[in-house]
Amino acid sequence: MLRSCLALLLIASSAAPAPAIAAQRAVSRPSNPQIDYPGYRRLAAEVQPYREGRLIAWAEFDRLRAQPNVLILDARSESAFRAGHIAGAVNLPLPDFTPESLARIVGANRDRPILIYCNNNFSNNQAPVMMKLRPLALNIQTFINLVGYGYRNVRELDAVIDFNDPAVRWVRG
Numbered sequence: 720m721l722r723s724c725l726a727l728l729l730i731a732s733s734a735a736p737a738p739a740i741a742a743q744r745a746v747s748r749p750s751n752p753q754i755d756y757p758g759y760r761r762l763a764a765e766v767q768p769y770r771e772g773r774l775i776a777w778a779e780f781d782r783l784r785a786q787p788n789v790l791i792l793d794a795r796s797e798s799a800f801r802a803g804h805i806a807g808a809v810n811l812p813l814p815d816f817t818p819e820s821l822a823r824i825v826g827a828n829r830d831r832p833i834l835i836y837c838n839n840n841f842s843n844n845q846a847p848v849m850m851k852l853r854p855l856a857l858n859i860q861t862f863i864n865l866v867g868y869g870y871r872n873v874r875e876l877d878a879v880i881d882f883n884d885p886a887v888r889w890v891r892g
Contacts, residue, residue, distance in 0.1 A: 763863055769866065777886075779874075790809060790832065792808070794860075795810070795812065799846075803848070813857060813860055829869050829870055833865060835861050835874070837858045841881070842881050843883070
């Protein structure tokens, strides 16, 4: 019995390439020069501690949005934005972020205060703010992208609120 188990292990291990060979194949495979996953991981690691210091409660978000020149950026899809959003927000869906589109929406001043929120900031979990998986909450990608494009004066709503609360000033589509 032991011999047959050992024989099966030897056969199974000889069928799979050795880890060094698998790693060599991965390295020698050509990669898209326009996609930099290691660079994204470095950026995300750099942004993480910075983002933690930029999370704000609803009262601070509400106070800041009343100040002149503050941009409330909604990076959800255009259809979700049209269905409902925080009053005063401007929509630029995350997939549409480019240097040009951000400059058009934010303006020339990269220090302009930007407030962001996403579906996971709402307790309603109904259209147009269906909750995303926590590690995939849009705030994370939006924050990383804004910093990556050079916008560092970003604050992120760190509260869970009800969009029916009159203080939110939810605009229904």
